[in-house]
Amino acid sequence: MLEVQDLTVTFHTGRGTVTALHGVDLTLPTGRVTGLVGESGCGKTVTALAVMRLLRPPGEIRGGRVLLGGQNLLALSEREMDRVRGARIAMIFQQPRASLNPVxxxxxxxxxxxxxxxxxxxxxxxxxxxxxxxxxxxxxxxxxxxxxxxxxxxxxxxxxxxxxxxxCRPSVLLADEPTTALDVTVQLQIIELLKSLQQELGLTVLLITHDLGLVAEMCDFVSVMYAGRIVEAAPVSALFRRPLHPYTRGLMASRMRAGSRALPAGIPGRIPDLHQMPAGCPFHPRCPLAQGLCAERDASPETVDGGDPAASGAARMVRCHFWGRGVA
Ligand SMILES: Nc1ncnc2c1ncn2[C@@H]1O[C@H](COP(=O)(O)OP(=O)(O)OP(=O)(O)O)[C@@H](O)[C@H]1O
Ligand SMILES: [Mg+2]
Structure with a gap:
């Protein structure tokens, strides 16, 4: 199992320091596929790069742990981490051609x-x-x-x-929108390939995607990210049956399409500028459930009943003061 705990990443920019990841928790159960979804700019790629320790300045990991087999990757030396990247975790990217050496x-x-x-x-x-x-x-x-x-x-x-x-015979594969840049028919072939390799090799996969259809098809678990925070995490079947967070519900309503950079139609407004993060819950300016409290303080992650006996009691998490009010 690969476990990300309380991962915090900042970027130093000309306009000051921004927090791109705000205490991200992520669990990748061994041999399963976990999806990471959210709008453009919410921090998905930064999360994967930080786990690989491939984040470059002005990005900086400010805190947290990345546990692989009980070992904290963030505490390893560069040389030790090279060995981990060469043998235990691999990453594939959205722009395959750009990731290969042209010469x-x-x-x-x-x-x-x-x-x-x-x-x-x-x-x-x-x-x-x-x-x-x-x-x-x-x-x-x-x-x-x-x-x-x-x-x-x-x-x-x-x-x-x-x-x-x-x-490198990795046990963990981080796939950052591996099909977004490809034609639709080719996308399907690559997904089929990833699926069969995952099953054959028992890979633990993090699949970063905009495509909720792909999540439904490929993933066992899913985490939803907004403005550098995980706002909901659940077994896929439970999330689709009963999305709890108002942001997830908005995503579902607008069914973000593969490769779409557009804002989800079901959610008014846009993701906040990291330089001007709203106080309280970062989603509150766009949220249909928002109340005074939401502008005052961010919600804490809350563990709720898995609601899915098939997923062997896997708990789900939601981070919203009023999630219960939006759920039937
Ligand atoms: N080099 C950089 N300098 C400053 N800020 C950055 C840099 N790279 C990323 N960020 C900040 O981190 C945030 C998260 O970026 P990230 O690339 O992880 O988004 P993403 O969720 O992968 O988006 P997309 O779906 O478009 O790939 C961005 O909104 C941006 O503010
Ligand atoms: Mg990205």
């Missing part, structure tokens, strides 16, 4: 990783590289090995990224 053929990138992290070289590395490409369901892997990223389609680049991620 080297696929083979060089794959064999580099295999040499560095698995000590394979020469023929063994080449053969394993081809096997990984085949595993990512790339046709004619021997040809893909010799190709440069610009010679491959976006979908093929994402398959190469997946092969690279698997090269």
């Amino acid at each position: 080297f053929p696929v083979a060089a990138q794959l064999t580099h990783v295999l040499r560095l992290h698995r000590g394979l070289s020469g023929r063994a590395a080449w053969a394993e590289g081809e096997a990984l490409l085949a595993r990512a369901q790339l046709p004619r892997p021997e040809r893909v090995m010799r190709a440069y990223p610009h010679q491959l389609s976006g979908g093929m680049c994402q398959r190469v990224m997946i092969a690279l991620a698997l090269a």
